[in-house]
Every structure is written in structure tokens, then in C-alpha cells.
Amino acid sequence: MSLNFNNNNRSAVLATAAAGAPSLLSQIGMAGGAAVITVTFIHPIDVIKTRIQISAEYGKLGMGGTASRIINSEGVVSLWKGVNAAWLREASYTSLRLGLYEPCKIAFGCTTPETTTFIKKFAAGSAAGALGSLAGNPFDVLKTKMMAAEGKTTPSIVGTAKELFANQGIGGFYRGIDSNIARAMVLNGTKMACYDQAKGFVVSTTGWERKSMLTTFFSAVAAGFFMTCTVSPFDMVR
Numbered sequence: 001m002s003l004n005f006n007n008n009n010r011s012a013v014l015a016t017a018a019a020g021a022p023s024l025l026s027q028i029g030m031a032g033g034a035a036v037i038t039v040t041f042i043h044p045i046d047v048i049k050t051r052i053q054i055s056a057e058y059g060k061l062g063m064g065g066t067a068s069r070i071i072n073s074e075g076v077v078s079l080w081k082g083v084n085a086a087w088l089r090e091a092s093y094t095s096l097r098l099g100l101y102e103p104c105k106i107a108f109g110c111t112t113p114e115t116t117t118f119i120k121k122f123a124a125g126s127a128a129g130a131l132g133s134l135a136g137n138p139f140d141v142l143k144t145k146m147m148a149a150e151g152k153t154t155p156s157i158v159g160t161a162k163e164l165f166a167n168q169g170i171g172g173f174y175r176g177i178d179s180n181i182a183r184a185m186v187l188n189g190t191k192m193a194c195y196d197q198a199k200g201f202v203v204s205t206t207g208w209e210r211k212s213m214l215t216t217f218f219s220a221v222a223a224g225f226f227m228t229c230t231v232s233p234f235d236m237v238r
Helices: 002-020 024-054 056-074 076-080 083-099 101-107 118-148 157-168 170-174 177-206 213-237
Strands: none
Touching (some): 024 056
């Protein structure tokens, strides 16, 4: 009698969890939507970072000096150069690298707490990152070219794409794909695995709920720190 009760109770829990879990398309859509909103606000930082990375002159100015020079010579709006390409990149790359993480975890055998190791989570994050990078690389190339363009005129995404295709063909859109995939694998593997691990640590240390906003915040901060440390070298060579 007790055994039947336990089995029925376990089945009910599993059924409830399955029913409450968002579908794959929902996960991808939510990840992409959140990423598009986020990149709209942080894009100016990306423009400044790109200018510093590709130019020794901007590198000497530093972040504040680069921002001041761009605003004075090109206008404030120039800090959003290439934001439309960034939207398309996030809608493809980020939606897949985040939305495919859970399915990849299952594919790597992360079905119980005992089988969900850090290495498997890192591998799942890396696989999802690689798939996302394949989809988003063309928009990443366009975004970088548009952010690097100096002058008050903001280049259009269509014009940049036409110029790139005319000069380099379809291969131009996948320029740097090897380094981008490597970067995406390290970035997403580190981010997702460290986020999962940090969440468990925060919950066990503080006693907060796993779905608490504070738990999510501190786990994300920890994951972001380790992600930045591991991915920075790839940002310099991609």
C-alpha cells in the first residue's frame, strides 16, 4: 500500500513538473526577447569596447576618453551604431544558446541530481553555444563592421551586407566562425555551468528559495564574473 502511494505520488510530481515546464519554442522565444531588450541598453558599451579593441589610438584613450571622442565627433546616436544587427544577432545567437541549454543537458544525461555534474553542464552549455554561434555569426560580422565605422553617418545593415557580399561573397558572413564558435562554447559553457553551480551554493549557504530573486541575482553575478575571465582572450582574437 505504501509502495503504491509513493509511486503514485512520484508520478504526480513528475507530471506536474512536465506540465509546468515551458516548451522548447517558449524557452527560445523568452531568451531571445530578453536578450534583445538587454542589448538595446548595453550596446553603447559594446561600441566603445569594439573601438578600443580594434584601434591602438582608442586603446590609449581608455573607456571614458573613447566615449567622449565618439560623442563629440560623431554624436550620441553613434553609440548605437549597429544596434539593428545586434538585435538580429541576439534573436538568433542568444535565443539558441540559452533556449537549447536544457535540451542539451538532457541529451548529455543530466536527468537526476546525481548524474548532473559540472562537466556535463559545461558540455551542454558549450554545445548550445556552438549551435547559437552558427546561426548568429553573419549578424555578428555585420554588427562589428557597423560599430567600427567612424563618421556621423550611421551605416545601414542592408548597405553593409551588400558591400560585404560584393567584396567577400557568402564566406564573408562567416569570417571568424572558428574563433566565434570557440568563444561561444567557452562563454556559454562557463556561464550556464557556473550559474547552476552558484545557485546550489547560494541556496545551501543562505537558505533562500532556489527561485528567489536574490538567489538568481547573486548566482548571475558569480557566473558573469567567471564568464568574463574565461572569454576575454577570445574577444581579442575573434
